[in-house]
Amino acid sequence: MSEDLIDQALSMSREHPSGIDVLVVGAGLAGLGFAIEAYRKGHNVRILERRPDTNDYGDFITIQSSALRTPENWPGFLEYCSAFHFGKAGTICTYDGTVLGTVEYPLTISRVALHHALHKYAARLGIEIKFSTRVMDYFEDDEKAGIILEDGSNLVADIVIAADGIGSRSWNIVSGFKETPISSGFAMFRATYPAEYALKRPLVAEKFGDDPEKGFIIVGPGSVHVIIARSKDQMVFLLTHKDEGTAEETWTNKRSVDYALPYVKGWSPFISEVIDAVPGREAVDFKLMWRNPRDNWASPKCRVIQVGDAAHTFLPTSASGATMALEDGYSLAACLHIAGKNNTPLAVKVHNHLRAERVSCGQRMGFKTREVWHLTNWDKFEKGQTFPNVVGSWIVDHDPQQYAYDNYEACASFLTKGTPFKNTNGVPGYAPKPWTIHELLSAADRGERLEDEGEWFSRK
Structure with a gap:
């Protein structure tokens, strides 16, 4: 079919x-x-x-x-x-299982x-x-x-x-x-594998039940968050953590899941079960880079x-x-x-x-x-x-x-003749301006949150 x-x-x-x-x-x-x-x-x-x-x-x-x-x-x-x-849809919850909401x-x-x-x-x-x-x-x-x-x-x-x-x-x-990549300060353990390996674990099977298409976004302390999702045939987890210097921006940098498990110690136990069930007990430790x-x-x-x-x-x-x-x-x-x-x-x-x-x-x-x-x-x-x-x-x-x-004709006229044109496909209420990763990271280091005008996350 x-x-x-x-x-x-x-x-x-x-x-x-x-x-x-x-x-x-x-x-x-x-x-x-x-x-x-x-x-x-x-x-x-x-x-x-x-x-x-x-x-x-x-x-x-x-x-x-x-x-x-x-x-x-x-x-x-x-x-x-x-x-x-x-x-x-995915369920958003804290590391102890408290449900915060859903995301579609x-x-x-x-x-x-x-x-x-x-x-x-x-x-x-x-x-x-x-x-x-x-x-x-x-x-x-x-x-x-x-x-x-x-x-x-x-x-x-x-x-x-x-x-x-x-x-x-x-x-x-x-x-x-070539643009020089800048470390975000974070990395991600990530793995996708046949769901059958995880579903052999009773806690995982209980969490997913008979639903072959379920996902969780789990947030916790220490700037750690985990995404776990299942399709009919596959299980996936992504664990974001502070970069300890061992991650690389490549899909071939595999490490034992023993390095990932401490980040979720004390969390809902099904999380560590999903991580531990990876065949070969290895996951990619991927360095998250800005450009x-x-x-x-x-x-x-x-x-x-x-x-x-x-x-x-x-x-x-x-x-x-x-x-x-x-x-x-x-x-x-x-x-x-x-x-x-x-x-x-x-x-x-x-x-x-x-x-x-x-x-x-x-x-x-x-x-x-x-x-x-x-x-x-x-x-x-x-x-x-x-x-x-x-x-x-x-x-x-x-x-x-x-x-x-x-918008093609108006934009072309702007580029060739200088007639007025303004894009309308960005964030409503936000005036786009040049910025660099260094500026954002420096502000974050000073404890300043990124405050912008505009409707960045509002939904109609």
């Missing part, structure tokens, strides 16, 4: 051919999401991926509603993804499952994906952009999409330097454009990193569709301008959410007190593609 849903890709309604040749570097979530929508818009798309396959690292991710509207036009795709979700998610899914779904769908559409192909550098001129491969050969297109993550080689042509927001993701001639993590990274507390990566793709595909083959550089400029302020707000929101998790005294959190929303309406109610269609 699930593969039948992927086959529905063949019934996708496609726009007339645009004649725009697009080369996508990176077959991750951002690259594949863009490629599918670019195909639907009539663009010619090829994808290059340095890895030999789509086997991915990661646990579960949350996709907000803003990134689910465009895929409603991808026949069968969302229905296929629903078979792998971790449920639409449109789609929580294993990163691996979403990656596979996007890859299968793109392949079924006939989009060319070339694996084991390492890009060493990018270049451009007034008419084309291109990449240099490891063997020295070149590939060119009208536009090149750098969707190759934090290690992208596109930094050379976009900014001339400064940037307002430019495009090369000087606007023939190369970064999307997803290559353009902007998010901490897990933002609950919107994957969402913003997918939004990038929908916006860019639409801008190219509006502009046409002869105006692709302008399309890139408009897309960049439409997106940068919103993304910067999303990154800042991750810092604000982190303060809620880490600085709230949960022992004094009164029963019945409203738990703050994780994301606000400005995130979930947005439609990035429709926003591009509605």
Whole structure:
């Protein structure tokens, strides 16, 4: 049945051919999401991926509603993804089991499952994906952009999409330097494994009961919080803790769960049971790093454009990193569709301008959410007190593609003629301003909470 849903890709309604040749570097979530929508818009798309396959690292991710509207036009795709979700609601509780509230998610899914779904769908559409192909550098001129491969050969297109993550080689042509990561001071033990291992433990089985799709956000002292969730077949835990100097920003840094268990000593006992049940008793200890927001993701001639993590990274507390990566793709595909083959550089400029302020707000929101998790005294959190929303309406109610269609001409006129234009896809009541991670961390070190005007977390 699930593969039948992927086959529905063949019934996708496609726009007339645009004649725009697009080369996508990176077959991750951002690259594949863009490629599918670019195909639907009539663009010619090829994808290059340095890895030999789509086997991915990661646990579960949350996709907000803003990134689910465009895929409603991808026949069968969302229905296929629903078979792998971790449920639409999570219980928020303290370390001793006191329930504080609930949080709803449109789609929580294993990163691996979403990656596979996007890859299968793109392949079924006939989009060319070339694996084991390492890009060493990018270049451009007034008419084309291109990449240099490891063997020295070149590939060119009208536009090149750098969707190759934090290690992208596109930094050379976009900014001339690679952004230096800054430690957040925290790390995360994380593991995803077959649920059967955890459900053999009576306390875990009792906690989840017969519900195959249940999740918990557990907050505690010492700036520690844990997320535990179960899908039909998988169990996942993410334990955020202060970085003790052993974590690394890589999925291969595995350590014994014996190093994770002390953080939850004295907590509800099912938590340690979920952690202890990991096959092999190892979990990734992932260092959480900040990178400064940037307002430019495009090369000087606007023939190369970064999307997803290559353009902007998010901490897990933002609950919107994957969402913003997918939004990038929908916006860019639409801008190219509006502009046409002869105006692709302008399309890139408009897309960049439409997106940068919103993304910067999303990154800042991750810092604000982190303060809620880490600085709230949960022992004094009164029963019945409203738990703050994780994301606000400005995130979930947005439609990035429709926003591009509605604002393209006005934004293009602003960029080419200087006529007035103001984005409306950010935080209501907040005037976007430049900021750096160093500024936020310095304020935090002084004990100052991040106070901003605007409706960051309010929901309609």
